[in-house]
Amino acid sequence: MRVESVRDLAVEQEVRLPRVLYEGYPPQLSAADERGWFRFQRLYDSARHVVRGEEAMRRVVREAALDDGSEGSRWLEIQVDPTSYAPFVGGITPAMEIVLDEAASVNATAEETGSARVGVLMAASRTRHQLEARTLARLAKKMAGTGGVLGFGLSNDERRGDTTDFTKAFRIAEDAGLLLVPHGGELLGADAVAETLAALRPHRLGHGVRSVEDPRVLAAVIDAGVALEVCPGSNVSLGVYNALGEVPLRTLLDAGATITLGADDPLLFDSRLLEQYETARAVHGLDDARIAELARSSFRASAAPADVVTTAMADIDAWLAAPPSSAPRVEVSPRA
Known part of the structure; x- marks a missing residue:
């Protein structure tokens, strides 16, 4: 979400936001301990709490697609836990129908508006009961397919809950042919990654950076063809690493991951996708060829339709073959 939109919706709903979302923004965060995670989650929930009703939900989807499109993104996979919005729109099914309908509207006008096209993933929370996750997985299965739900995830603090409790939910989603995209391997280490691989059989893993802490686990990630969603700005903002240079991006790439x-969360980290690419270049020293391969990998690991992938791959190749641009590089902020 845009911070301006959070503030606007708070006024409309007469909801009081934490002061840091006005003064001293962006917040200085750390999730290195439970207290730090609680502060992050409180801010996240405060922002989510202002999204009450259909129009607010549509606004979030539309603005996310426009903002990603403005940076050059072609495809946005937005992960939704409908239980957060269900009380305001009549249930989890209407909540998902609203998101899917707005995504379809965005996709129909993407060429004219310059927005990214949108795919919708559903997510369960590991802080809630496993039976709720199964209910959401069944709904995702019912709504799966072209123009429907494309994937199923597991979110929230990975230090809470037992990953194996969610195995049945992920088997339901797997049976529906959905992309399996749980979070894991950021706040916890390589053992948590190994457990997630065995229990959930993911196609992609949100973060997974700490698989580098055990060569056997990293090899298992690579052998299984699991893509890792590496979010350098998030890793530093949450205190997983102290500086951008410590994020093991090159180690993972060199290993073949x-x-x-x-x-991850541009609202609270104030660090969008373009800045992650600039970090890869400026901090980790990746050249144009490796930057282009990162972009290609993002499409290969996605649920994007064939026409989006084909066009994007051609444009990535054209960018790589073009003479170096004289445009100034985007500076990477030290805080990120």
């Missing part, structure tokens, strides 16, 4: 860059 499939990597797709992500911004």
Whole structure:
């Protein structure tokens, strides 16, 4: 979400936001301990709490697609836990129908508006009961297909809940042919990645950077063809690493892992997707060829339709073959 939109919706709903979303923004965060995660989650929930009703939900989807499109993105996979919005629109099914309908509207006008096209993923929370996750997986299965739900994830603090409790939910989603995209391997280490691989059989893993802490686990990630969504700005903002240079991006790439860059949560980290690519270049020293391969990997690991992938791949090749641009590089902020 745009911070301006959070503030606007708070006024409309007469909701009081934490002061840091006005003064001293962006917040200085750390999730290195439970107290730090609680502060992050409180801010996240405060922002989500202003999204009450259909129009606010549509606004979030539309603006996310426009903002990603303005940076050059072609495809946005937005992950939704409908239980957050269900009380305001009549249930989890209407909540998902609203998101899917707005995504379809965005996709129909993407060429004229310059927005990214949108795919919708559903997510369960590991802080809630496993039976709720199964209910959401069944709904995702019912709504799966072209123009429907494309994937199923697991979100929230990976230090809470037992990953194996969600195996049945992920088997339901797997049976529907959905992309399996749980979070894991950011706040916890390589053992948590190994457990997630065994229990959930993911196609992509949100983060997964700490698989580097055990060569056997990293080899298992690579052998399984699991893509890692590496989010450097998030890793530093949450205190997983102290500086951008410590994020093991090159180590993962050199080992042969499939990597797709992500911004994770631009609202609270004030660090969008473009900045992650600039970090890859300026901090990790990746040249144009490796930058282009990161972009290609993001499409290979996605649920994007064939026409989006084909056009994007051709344009990435054209960018790589073009003479170096004289345009100034985007500076990477030290805080990120």
